[in-house]
Amino acid sequence: MLKLDKVQSGYGNKLAIKNISLEINEGEIITLIGANGAGKSTTLMTICGVIPCRSGKITFQGKEIQTMDPDQIVKLGICQVPEGRHIFPQLTVKENLDMGAFLRKDKDGIKKDMEYVYSLFPILAERRNQDGGNLSGGEQQMLAMSRALMARPKVLLLDEPSMGLAPLVIKQIFEIIRQINKESNTTIFLVEQNANQALHIADRGYVMETGEITLTGSAKELLANKEIQKAYLGI
Ligand code: ATP
Numbered sequence: 001m002l003k004l005d006k007v008q009s010g011y012g013n014k015l016a017i018k019n020i021s022l023e024i025n026e027g028e029i030i031t032l033i034g035a036n037g038a039g040k041s042t043t044l045m046t047i048c049g050v051i052p053c054r055s056g057k058i059t060f061q062g063k064e065i066q067t068m069d070p071d072q073i074v075k076l077g078i079c080q081v082p083e084g085r086h087i088f089p090q091l092t093v094k095e096n097l098d099m100g101a102f103l104r105k106d107k108d109g110i111k112k113d114m115e116y117v118y119s120l121f122p123i124l125a126e127r128r129n130q131d132g133g134n135l136s137g138g139e140q141q142m143l144a145m146s147r148a149l150m151a152r153p154k155v156l157l158l159d160e161p162s163m164g165l166a167p168l169v170i171k172q173i174f175e176i177i178r179q180i181n182k183e184s185n186t187t188i189f190l191v192e193q194n195a196n197q198a199l200h201i202a203d204r205g206y207v208m209e210t211g212e213i214t215l216t217g218s219a220k221e222l223l224a225n226k227e228i229q230k231a232y233l234g235i
Contacts, residue, residue, distance in 0.1 A: 001026040001187055002047070002078070002155055007056035007066070009046040016042040018211045019056070024155065029181050029188040031198040031219070033232055034208035040191040041083055043208070044157045047189075048080045049073045060155075075103055077154030083163060083191075085144040089133025093124050096132050096143055100150030110150070116184075117146035120176055138169035145173075149180065155187045156180070162194045170194070174201050195232035199223050207232075 002024040010016040017039040024030045032040050045051040047058060053066035065073055088096050097117065101110045118125035121142040127135065132143055141161055148156055158177065162170040178201045181188050192198035199205055199219045207215040207228065215222070222228050 001061060002189070003057075003059045004043075004047070005057040005059070007043075007046060007058060008054045009042060009051050010054065011051075015054070016211055017046065020208075020211075020213055021056075022206050022213060022216070024187060024189055026154075026187055027181070027185055028204065029178070029190060029202045031190045031192055031195075031202040031205045032208055033192055033195040033198055033205060033222075035232075036193065037210075038208040039211040040208055041159055042211075044080055044082075044159050044189070044191055047073075047157060048078065071103070074151060077152075078157065079148040079151045079153035079155070080157040081141075081144045081148045081159060081161065083159040085140045087132040087135075087140050087143050087147065089131060091132055092129050093132060093135070093143060094128040096147050097124075097150050100147035103151065109152070113150055113152060117149050120149075120179065121146060138165050138173070141165065141169075141173060142176075145176075145180075149184075149186075153186060155189060158188065158190045160191060160193060162192060162197060170197060174198075177201060195228070196234075 004020050004022050007020045008015055008018055020043060034040050042051060046053050049068055049070040057064055058066040060076055097114055104110055123139055124142055124146060161173050174197050177188060180186050190198055199222055202219040204218050205222045206213050
């Protein structure tokens with residue numbers, strides 16, 4: 001569904017990702033794990049067209065997208081929940097969700113999807129008229145994910161959804177990622193430093209170190225890999 005072929009991008013004269021190749025099939029949950037600064041966020045932002053792809057190819061459903069603008073990429077069905085959420089703090093929960101549906105015209109579909117995200121996260125339904133900035137970190141993460149779902153993505157790119165959240169909230173967020181994947185057949189590309197949680201919900205994973213993919217395999221294989229256990233799972 002989404003394929004990166006020898007993709008490079010970076011900042012100024014520095015390459016932050018070097019010759020990255022990976023594939024995500026429809027319906028999968030794929031995780032990209034790696035330490036701080038490995039290049040995970042840069043990979044997501046390059047897919048979304050926020051950071052220009054300097055070389056290589058990014059293909060989505062057979063179409064090359066590496067030269068497209070971010071709004072064209074969203075229209076195709078690729079939507080990112082950025083690291084740090086970036087919700088609109090002065091807009092209400094409902095208004096944040098409306099912003100997610102900005103490019104859509106199907107009023108009935110939008111209403112249905114709003115009911116769906118409220119069913120996933122009942123706390124957001126309760127707080128629909130409160131400003132986004134008054135929500136807790138976990139609720140803001142829920143809102144950022146819901147806002148992305150309002151664009152009805154085919155692929156949801158999640159950047160560190162667990163960052164800064166309490167263990168119980170993390171558990172809830174990861175369960176809902178799995179639920180979104182199963183119920184709405186949304187393909188998920190999950191970037192995480194929390195390798196243990198991510199590999200427990202993923203089908204397959206890629207490991208990134210200093211801008212390069214160094215290992216790939218099924219989530220089961222990666223969880224059983226001694227080097228991964230030592231470097232990322234604290235075992
Ligand atoms: P983290 O978990 O900390 O977000 P990451 O794996 O997502 O890490 P990136 O944020 O993609 O890593 O960073 C990859 C490299 O690019 C790092 O060396 C980082 O310092 C550098 N980098 C990231 N953003 C910028 C920027 N705006 N300008 C210059 N260099 C940057």
